[in-house]
Amino acid sequence: MESKEINLLIGGEAGQGLVTIGELLAKSLVRSGYFIVVTQSYHSRIRGGHNTYAIRASGKKIVAPREAVDLLVALNPETVALHKSEISAGGLTIVDTAFKTTSDKCLQVPYLELGEKQFSNVVALGVVSFLLGLELEMVGKALDDAFGKKAPEIAEKNMQILQESYRWCSHQGVNFSKLAPASDIRRRLLMNGNEAIAMGALSAGVKFCSFYPMTPATSIALNLAAQASTMGLVVEQAEDEIAAINMAIGASFAGAPSIVPTSGGGFALMTEGVSLAGMSETPLVIVVAQRPGPATGLPTRTEQADLELVLHSGHGEFPRAIFSPGTVEECFWLTRKAFEVAAKSQGPVFILTDQFLADSARAIEPFDLEGLETVRVGIVEDSADLPYFRYPIYESGISPRLLPGMGKHLVVAGGDEHPIDGHLTEDLSVRKFMVEKRLRKEEEIVAEVVPPEIQGDEKPDLLLVTWGTTKGAILEAAAKLRNDSTRVGTLHFSQVWPLVPQQFLEVLQDAGEVVCVEGNAFGQLARLIRRETGFNFHRRVLRYDGLPITPEYILRALERS
Amino acid sequence: MVSIEDYGQFETAWCPGCGNHSILEALKRGLVDSGLEPYQILLVSGIGQAAKTVHYLKANVFNGLHGRAVPVASGAKLANQDLKVIVASGDGCNYGEGGNHFLAALRRNIDLTMIVHNNQVYGLTKGQASPTTQEGFVTKAQPEGVASLPFNPIAVAVAMQASFVARGFSGMIDHLAGLIKEALAHEGFALIDVLQPCVSFNKVNTFAWYKQRCYKLPEEYDPTDWQAAMQRAMEWGDRIPLGIIYRNQRPTFESRHSVLKQGPLVRGKTDLKKLEKIMDKFS
């Protein structure tokens, strides 16, 4: 017997190496041609607590996490207790013989016989690899790639224990159906959302990143820092978020395409800077990786509750764009797009992601960089007519941008109201012209808006609508709900501002029941769409317990209400 | 050759008799004496009376938020090291609202010149206490007199071994222009705290008050002697030392950064071939 898909969950304390096991399995699965969706859940601590690393793997493309667990790898007894209710029919729990767990659906692994304590994650890796049906060589290669160079002194030992554990498991006659071989085997990348944002930024020509560490945004800066010397950029840890955004504004003003990754609390500190980017017309990409608030909330969990914060951030009125990628691929392409829109509209552009997608590794097609362009940072040549003015008024609202110090011209910019020369003014007629000039730039942003993605049946009986990282969940829920008598469609917003009603209002109006699915308690997208179009959603499926929305969650919620 | 006329003449919004006029004059002279042309410099300010300085001479300018001049200047300098970047803003802006950035700048040692117009009061918002206001100073916001101890920027900078720490007085323009020239020539973060009478809101620390107390450091004073510098930094009251109080040759942030060592970021090109290789590591 073989399974079409397996949902594996590794649970244990922080410091037990479960992420290492998870990552090596993920790598081996992707290299073997499988699609995966990783969901990580962890406590805000470095040791102890209860953490999980879940991999859903399938030979077919999958896009959402699943709740039912087929293979539970319990690195401590607590994991068994916490997750036994989630085990699927035919599911199996892997425990240490020392736990003395009694259940016929348990595989008791004599960890200490197979390897010394510090190698117990290699033991788990060997056992699970066999059960999944992975080839030993494939897993061995992943292990060697990760640690062969880093810890050569234990490389041989690692390999030996891996082999022994794999073989040990093969002799147990465990009743568990392994994964059916992948049918569409080709080279794919294993990448999570934050890695894709960093890669997208690099491909766009990012030159400057300033940040203050905050989960789940930090890894964007760390991924950029790891490539800084190769790609020629500066990544600086600022003294606080206020400094971070103002540094990036300074760098961008001087001509370095800049990105600022942060999360809700840090972003709240940045909002005056957002307004400065709007007023000074400085391009800036800000990534807000959401986690549950208010205040410090649940620092390591997920939520989609900062749409309204980002939309309204910064005092005064100025245009902005907000992207909300739904997949790892979208993280890459929309980050590139964010840089383009920021450069074109000369102002702040946002990427809203969250802990779920930040940490969710997937198998993706390699990005084709052929022919991609890096972002244009203004006219750099020395040929400008002098004197140069930073803010002349044109129909589009966009003033040609020169960089300071790149010629004899002078660039005067700032956050006080200004006439075209950028100096201070309190002339109220100038004020009116300048407000209108800045706001006209929204038309440029609107012209570039990524339309929401409409999928599934046309004129459906049931339409599931969402934004950002909940995309996969509505797609898979829709597939489950669709049958001969029910037509089901989906609508996903990968850009939540500006909204262009012509792109979606008819779809909403033509559907039978329209349900907005979001990871927050207010139904923030639903409220926004109502405000902008007058359309009232018929139902809302909301989640705000810190976990990502799954297809099962949607199905349960629809049954109940 | 650049001349003072190249920096232009602008109408200012300052009170007659305000120390800012002289600081502006000294700044222009310092720039001219350094042989710098307007297009080679970037002036960054925050918000306040002092912060308006950047609008009164020809240069590249970024006039940002209250308290945030230093981070903007830092980012701009890292993006284009060819620019001479100068921060000009008030004591409230730099030591109060921007206090954390001031501390970080002392540590980072990016090649910036920071001129703090220290009138020991908030001018623009009409006379509230600033971080450097002296104890007991009565304002409408502090009707019982300021109870906090004044911030000593010089002592903090010397304690942090900032690479260039100086004090000037707007009433001694030649001396101040000389300090600005030295600061511009210094590689690394240079602080010049400038005592500046505010004729409208500071009736205690007046021109005469400063004039009576300020003295130039003697010729034989050695600004590389940290112990001696610390002593001078603590001197305030009857006598106030002016000049370069402390300096060292700490390496700049830029000189330690592998990418910045190769030249200005703005002139760097993105090599997508290299990115291709980086992405291969994800397979």
Ligand SMILES: Cc1ncc(C[n+]2csc(CCOP(=O)(O)OP(=O)(O)O)c2C)c(N)n1
């Ligand atoms: C975030 C913020 N808070 C408060 C203000 C109001 N404000 C403007 S200038 C200023 C104080 C100015 O004092 P200082 O920096 O010493 O400059 P001076 O006017 O004395 O030259 C204040 C409180 C502001 N513009 N922004």
Ligand code: SF4
């Ligand atoms: S209020 Fe004070 S600081 Fe402002 S211009 Fe007048 S004298 Fe100068």
Ligand SMILES: [Mg+2]
């Ligand atoms: Mg002041």
